[in-house]
Amino acid sequence: MATTRISGYRPGLVDLAAGQISREIFVNDEIYREELERVFARAWLFVGHESQIPSPGDFFVSSMGEESVILCRDRAHKVHVFLNSCRHRGMKVCRYDEGNAAVLTCPYHGWSYSTDGRLVGVPYFREAYHGTLDRSAWGLVEVAQSYLYKGTVWATWDPAAPPFLEYLGDFLPYIDLTLDSWDGSDGGTEILCGIQKWRVPCNWKFPAENFSGDSYHNISHRSVDLVGIGPSGSGRRDMPELNMARKLHIAFPERGHQTTSYLLPREAAPPPAYQQSSVVSDYFRECEEARRRKRGDWGRMITLVGETFPNTAYLARQPRTLAAWHPRGAHETEVWRWFLVDKSAPAEVKDFLRDYYIRYSGPGGMTEQDDMENWNYAHSASRGTIARRYPYSYEQGLGAEVENYEWEGFRVPGTVCDLTQAKSSEHNLRNFYRRWAEFMAAGSWDELMHWRRPARAEAAE
């Protein structure tokens, strides 16, 4: 795999049979430019959370790939996602991170748009344009599709992309484990405070891979474990129930999504947690008992981390966050992290979680600092002419994954690699890159929707 002259993506850079992936896909600028077109202009991307724009006129400037976009709520309460670029000369229409506006006015020449995207203000419309400019043809560019799911807002530029829920497929219940209230009620989460944004000098796929389920790098968090940043003052988390659970890598090969989750025994009672505050401890004990009653076997599932292809990551508990890995060139990633809490939780619970979350995640979070250091130096040490000749190894657990995994009466959706004894695998990471390679090779969404093919074949007959 000596690939020193790569002028763009070529099949073979991702060799899943051998468990090897070329460093070129992380450090090559031309591959990056193709990625923007083939991955980020096609896939469903996480844009923001409805709780950031509760009122008509509220807007939040987000990102899709390298594109700046405006997430806003119009006067009729409908949520929109627009390209943040004036149709006249391309100036950013919104330069604030968030706010409220009756109209979105471009500061360059003054073209102005209503919050539903229509061009409503054109300076010298009658004089300079003689009243002939077709304003209806010059509204803000809107995404091809958008979807609201339990407070989260998603969008894609590609009209041929499948509907959002079909894009997720059987991965949906794992996302619910992050977005539902702690007691198992549908939805009910909100963003805690603002979001954190920072830049890391690495390719966006380093964090995406990490949150797909890199179960091998725990050693790099050893110092955090020793310091004891967890909610009860020891370790990183306060989840003793994981010691009695099956630790699973769960992947969805046709979709590119994956998670590291734990399946609890059928009869396991929730152990005590958050013992430093009786209010917080009582809240979580009651919620956890309710969750297990409501959700049946799904109440036994605890998601640790997950990644929706391509660039949205989850931590479902301790801390409970969403992250987007925004590409800013082949060699830089802008990380945005949203922190979630139950909207109905007591203020003391939210305050407690805020303190814990910022100890753990974000640019000042101790665990995330460990990760950033790894991604940063792995990237820079892979850019050299010599370094990029040598592929990375992704051989852990090759051939060890199973379909129809079942434990104590619960059949787990997805292909599963049981890590309980194996400790680690790279099953999920291979799954991420399999889908990435498919996106890079495919000419259209038609080639990416494998799951529709049997139905098509039947229809043809």
Add this chain to the structure above:
Amino acid sequence: MSEPVNIRQIAPGTKIALVDGALAEVVSNPADGVWVFARYLSSPDDPARVGSEDMIFAQDILEIRDSSE
């Protein structure tokens, strides 16, 4: 030549004279420094606009008039 008007400070109810000779009353102000929403009170060039609301561009505002006018 009139001084430029700082339109961000114009409150609803304020009357404004426009460069084309029209007079309008501000209905709301998004405070973006570029536009105000106003209702035409008179419009010598286009009498049909009287009573209608429109977005008024900052550079089309000549001056602020007394509310008694």
